[in-house]
Amino acid sequence: MIVLAALSTYFLSVGTFERIDDGERTVLVEGSYQTVESNPISPFEILQAIPLGMEDSAQIIFYIFLIGGTFGVITKTGAIDAAVYGLVNRLKNNGALLLPVIMIAFSIPGATIGLSEEVIIFVPIGIAVAKALGYDSITGMSMLNLGAVCGFVGGMLNPFTVGVAQTIAEVPLFSGLGFRLIVYVLFLLTAITLVMRYAAKVKKDPSASYLADLPQQDTIAATNTEQIPFTRKHAFVLISVIIGFALNMYGIFKWEWYLTEMTGTFLAIGLIAGIVGGLRINGTFEAFTNGMKDVAYGALIVGFARAILVVMEQGQVLDTIVYQVSELISKIPGSFAVIGMFLVQLIINFFIPSGSGQAATTMPIMTPLADLLDIQRQVAVLAYQYGDGVMSTINPTNGVLMACLALAGIPYTRWVKYIWKLVVAWIIIAILGLLAAVWFGIS
Template identity: 30%
Template sequence: MATNSSPALGSPEPITPHGASPSQAALQKKLNPVLILLLVVAIAVALTYLLDSGAYQREGKSILPDSYHVIDKSRSPLQLLGVGEVAKGQAQPVSLIDAVVSIPEALEKSAGLIFMVLFIGGMFGVLTRIGAVETGLERMLSLTRGNVYVLVPTMMIIFSFGSTFMGMAKEYLLLIPMVIAMMQRMGLSSLIGLAIVAIPVKMGYLSSITNPYALSVAQPLVGVPVFSGIGMRIFVYAVLMVVGIAFMLWTIHRAEKDTSVTAQWNSAPLPTRHLWVLITLGLGIAFLVYGSQTWHWEEEHLSAYYLTLAVAFAMLGGLSASDTADAFLEGMKKVLAAGVLIALATSVAIILKKGQILDSIVHSLVGLVGGDNPFLASVGMFFSQLLIDIAIPSTSGQAAVTMPILSPVGQLAGVDPHTTVLAFLLGNGLTNMITPTSSGLLIFLATAQVGWGQWARFILPLCLIVALLSMGFLAISLAVYG
């Protein structure tokens, strides 16, 4: 592996794929994620006019099967301006005014998540100013001589354990800038650094061997124990990880062809201040995992934790109060766009709910499932979950909405409950790898400063491979569980 420079962590320069041509870079600038999400918001508004409004009856968060009913709707053109009259109990489309108002409403609703992302950016701004991460990475790379064919599979397997066993996702935000810095030090792009973290996390969620966020909701709703069917999920995990690692190594191999200079790693001892900062960082990540799983920290707790870590790093790194504040604010600026993206993604769900078409979308997509052929029914479940996830990107939320409906539908078609849950896991996980309405994906992209269009083009081939594999997994599951 080769390089002759060491890009700074969190560099504000535009990020393009390794070896991208000027025309490709120009195309990436046109695919601004804000514009993409504004288009999605506009489509959501249009759907509130085009689709019938309807609702399921609910018990708590769970939907009652066969309870869907259409709600009478006024489709007067005046509704677009928000001035039409609506009878009591009648649904109405979302007006342009409501569509605009949904964005600040979404900002308020997602405030905890947005501030968490900003505080992560601030914390890494402090780490960048200190320089400890960069020097630490140089020493780490000197031990392996920059052999990514050892580093990458090892890191990906470790990252996948947290997501597939414990449902970890946002906890990895701390690691993204560090892995990106490592890849940049080796002459590779930030996109590759992001993928080394994001792909195993997403593959872990796709298989969810013991992921409590997915299984504790989905499995009981179809009438099976929370962790039953684990053998099939282990098989799915193993296959997906082999494919994910192979995809990354193939990508890195292609990128290496553009690298021609010789790597020179600094193997001198770490400065004492940097050593203490890195030790604190390692302990901080370990305690973050423990605290998140033990005390179920929400975004507000995580934001406070990142702020505390930033102060600790500044003290150990010898930064003055003024330098610390400047570095923290500079780091926040680099991820500020994430707040807008998260708000726009959340506003889509608000619009669908205001127009009372979310349940209608679910009801229509469930219609993809049917017939007497169990395999076709399971594939129909998979594709319906793929599409439902665009509107409901939350894993537990999607399980609560869809499992009570799909479980009886699947049983009528001869689909075992474990296969129904597997179709949910695969559909939900696959869409969350690429959909611009997933706040989880957006904060990963914002932390890495990678555009959604750039990520979508990169990950699409892997998504298509996983989609084909998923249909194979469903066929095997049907054979195993009968």
């Protein structure tokens, strides 16, 4: 992908938009696009883009490393295994009910606080629960990742996507809540249906799993769950984890915490869990470094994904792509132009997987375009929101998705084979929702 991005700098015309600082963020000036001298990326610059991508993504890379270390400690105490097997013993006859419950639970913070990168830390638990119930790693990741994505694409109160886009579009903050809620429910029900049907098929016939031929995906469902007792030590570990999670949620809402503060809290959780879990100091740090090793691939892939954007920014083709695809929209007649806006956002998300980054890049263009086409600005925000959210389930430049897949041991090609039907269904729901928003005059 990095090489393809570099090659595009040799064949695409080069241009830039004027950008201004409005006091809170940098936005593009509509109508300011102009061509500039070409700046093709050399082979050596391609190599340099990778460390630059690492630098740009340093916060989330170290976030993944340190959270992975924390979960390495928690896992080493045996608390997760004991809790999972205890849960399995209680849900042997209705374990399938756990899937929609978890998906709904993860969709709520996705819709309200923009839960995204944070899902990565829950993947090991989701995989353990799914395997213990007789499912596979795809099921375990789906109930976490897709749950959060459902909330993210619904985005009723998401400050990082809807909040940014509505501010740029100059519509009331978090307006259109009722309409978003309806479409969010449709996205969520569709995802739950896919996950439950696939899970049931895998449990009935393990060979039906898309991972069945991979030796590392052997199920642990056949293990005697009664052999792992849940002790007081395990309870203390899990209590420390719950308190840490609660503190993070409070910090996000009350103190505007982000990745740095959350990571600090999880480091404290890891240290406390190691001590109360009986690992002592040396054992705690050994488990911590082993946990970091387990997520090394997922952490590094985030930096490589960012390198794609570094190449496009340095080659000055990013603005060109945004400009050219935006120009095509004006040729689509009537209210159906909103479909073109949505499709453009789907394409742009490949190049700008950051929700807030995509909003800051495209909304200054989409807003006046919506005015020109007599489409409500709120609908332009919805087109961006759904384009960003739907693509996040399959976009290979999405660092969070690739990190989760790496952590779960799921090859990207197998994930695409599993998820493409849901993506198609979500695209249809998004298009119908956008047309309904135009026809009913959602503002």
